[in-house]
Amino acid sequence: MKIDVQNAWNEMMNRIESWVDALVINLPNIIIAILVFVISIFLSKYISRLTLRLLTKSSLQKSMKNVIAKLISVLVILAGIFLILGILDLSKTLNTILAGAGVAGLAVGLALQGALANTYSGIVLSYIKQIQFGDWIQSNDYEGEVVDLDLRAVTIKQPDNNLVYIPNKLVLENPIKNFSTTAQSRVILSCGVGYSSDLEFVRELVNKTIVENFKPVETADDVIFLYTEFGDSSINFEVRFWIDSTSALEVLKAKTEAVIAIKKAFDANDINIPFPIRTLDFPKNVHVSTN
Template identity: 75%
Template sequence: MILRLEKAWEEMVKRLASWLDSLIINLPNFIIAMLVFVVAIFLSKYVSKLTLRLLEKSSMQRSMKSVIAKIVSILVIFGAIFLILGILDLSKTFNTILAGAGVAGLAVGLALQGALTNTYSGIVLSYIKQIRYGDWIESNDFAGEVISIDLRAVTIRQTDNNLVYLPNKLVLENPIKNFSSTAQSRVIFTCGVGYSSDLEFVRNLVKKTISETFESINSEEEVIFLYTEFGDSSINFETRFYIDSTSALEVLKAKTEAMIAIKKVFDEHDINIPFPIRTLDFPKDFRKPAQGA
C-alpha cells in the first residue's frame, strides 16, 4: 500500500513538473495572447467608431449604420480569437470545437430562439425606411419618439419623458403608426354650444379664431367646422385643422391653445358652453305629510 502511494506521489510530482515546464516554456505565448486580446478589445471599439464615421455620408439609416458598426466590431474580436488560438498552438482543439459546434449550435438556437428573433427583427427594422430615429410612432399601445433601434429592442421616449423598450419582434409583427411620415399633423377637438346660440355666427367665429391663432393656417377655409349632433344639453361641433409638426406633443399643445382661444371669444360674445343638466320632476303633493303621521 505504501509503495503504491509513493509511486502515485512520484507520478503526480512528475506531471506537475512537466506542467510547470510547459507553463514556463509557453509563458511568452500566454503573455502575447493576453496582449493580443487587450489590443483587440480597444481595436474593436476604434474600428466601430471609424465605421460609423465612414458611413456618415451614406444614405443608410442611423440604426443600420449602428448595426453594421457592431457587426464589424464583433468580427474584429473573432479574428483576435483565431489569432490567439494559433499563438497558443490550439488549432487542433479549435477544430474539435468546430466539429461539435453543429449540435451545440442547434441547442443554443432553440434556447435563444426569442433573442435570435429579436436580433433578426432589429436588423430588418434598421433597414426599412418606415421607422427612423426621431420619428414619433405608435406601436403596441405605446406612443413616443424613437431614440434607439438596436439588436434587441426599439426604445421610444413618451410625452412624460419615460422610456419604453419594445422588443423588435413585437414592433415588426404589429402595426406601426408613424406620425412623422408626413409634414403636417391634424388637430381635432370637440365642443358644444347652447340651443339658443346662433349656429352660423358660432361657426364663423370659431373658424376666424382658429385661423388667427395659428400662423400655419393661411385662411379660414383651411379650418373645417362640422356640427355633429343635437346633444342632451348642447349642440355639439367638431373642428379640424392642420399644423406644421409631426409630434404628438405639439398636437396636444395646439389643441390646448385652440381651446383657450375658443373659450375666450365665447366669453366675450356671451356664447354658453352648456354642461349636463338633470331635471327632477316631483309630484305636486310630495310636501304633504302622509296620513296618520
C-alpha cells in the same frame, strides 16, 4: 514501495522533459501566435473605427452602425484565433471546438428564443425608414419620442418625460403610428352651443378665431367646421385645422389654445355652451313637497 515511487518520479520527470522539449521546439510558433493575436486585437479596433466612419453617411440608425462595427470586429478576432490554431498545429482542437460550438449554439438558440427574436427584430427596425431617432410614434398603447433603438428594445420618451422600453419583437409585430412622417398634424376639437344660438354666426366666429390664433391657418377656408348632431342639450360641432408640428404634445397644446380662444370669443358674443340638462316629468297625481 520505494521502487514504485521511483518509477513514478522518473515517469513524471520524463513527461516534464518532453513538455519542455516541445515548448522549446514550438517556441517560435508560440511567439508568432502571440504576435498574431495582438495584431488581431489592434486590427479589429482599427477596422471597427473605419467601419463607423464609412457608415457615417448611410441612412442606418446609430445603433445599427455600432452593431455592424462590433460584428466586424468580432469576425476579425475570430479569424485571428483560427489562424493561431493553425500556426500551433491544433487542427484537431479546431475541429473539436467547431463541433462543440454547433451543439452549444443549438442549445443556446433554443434557450434564448425570445432574446434572439428581439435581436433579429432590432436589426430589421434599424433598416426600415418608418422609425428614426426623434420620431414621435405610437405603438403597443404607448406614445412618445424615439430616443434609442438597440438590439433589445425601442426606447421612447413619453410626454411626462418617462422612458418606456418596448421589446423590438412587439414593435415589429404590431401596428406603428408615426406622427413624424408628415410635416403637419391635424387638431380636432369638439364642442357644442345652445339651441338658441345663430348657427351661421357661430361657424363664422369659430373660423375667424382659429385664423387669428394659429399662424399655419391663413384663411377660413383652411378650417373645417362641421355640425355633427343635435345633442341632448346642445347642437354639437367639430372644428379641424392643421399646425406645423408632428408632436402629439404640440397637438394637445394647440387644442388647449383653441379651447381658450373659442371660450373667450363665445363669452364676448353671449354664445352659450350649455351644461347637460335633464327634464323630469312627473305625473299630475304625484305631489312634490318643497319642505
